[in-house]
Amino acid sequence: MTRYAAFLRGVNVGGVNLKMADVAKVFAEAGFDDVKTVLASGNVLLDSASGATSVRRTAEAALREAFGYDAWVLVYGLDELREIVQRYPFERDVPEHHSYVTFVSDDDLLQELAALATEAGDTAAQGDGVLYWQVARAATLDSAIGKTMGKKRYKSSTTTRNLRTLDKVLR
Template sequence: MTRYAAFLRGVNVGGVNLRMADVATALTGAGFTDVTTVLASGNVLLTSDSPVTAVRVAAESALRDAFGYDAWVLAYDRDALAAISAAYPFEREVDGHHSYVTFVTDADVLDELTGLSAEERVERGDGVVYWQVPKNGTLDSAIGKTMGTKRYKSSTTTRNLRTLEKVLAK
């Protein structure tokens, strides 16, 4: 059995509003065990004996069936998530800035996002884009504006580095 972190895209951040207790119930009903949510922004820890791709597909299907929305989930085993967090290339806490990790499952999208930088610091990682942007500038940044378009919904989701640390601490 493997412990996974599943990140739901667009949940409780101006998109689809879901109660995390209901999300946990739906994922448990789909056969996942030890389902725990972290914060209200679509961060779920769960256990499965399936490979990561199957976890993603099953979670998306369960959420679509339970809530009737176009669910997108990116899943990572806990060790991979810890490695992604540890590889953050910039100073983790910079006064007046947000530190982010954008998870990306499409290599072309990964290339596009890493080529966008304007005022934010951006670096490509293994299946992720690390970036740092001044506070109050996230949605106006090159990556922030681009991530809001439909093309990126199925293959990306972004988390603040502090959120990743909370997920890893569970």
């Protein structure tokens, strides 16, 4: 049995409003064990004997069936997630800034996002399957990465979390 973090894309922002208690129930009914949600932004902890790819497919199918929306989920074992967070290459707590990790399951899109961030002069660095970035608090949606993440081609394979949120998931 492996403990996973499942990150739902676009939940409780942009019109997809789900109660986390309902999400937890759907995940439990889909066969996952020890399901727990963290915050109201689509972070689910669960146990499964299946691999991450299978967990992702099952979770997406269950959410689509239960809530009728185009659900996208990225799944990571907690040990892998811990390593990703520990590798954050910038100072974590910069006043008036947000520190983010964008999880990317498509290598071509990761390369694209990293190049875009570099061209725009954003504070960003590519990691293994992730893009680390930092931006002034008022500028997240106006940053090159922030503007790009809303595009349809990124929805199925990316999701972003603030480092503070990831710290709460890992507790």
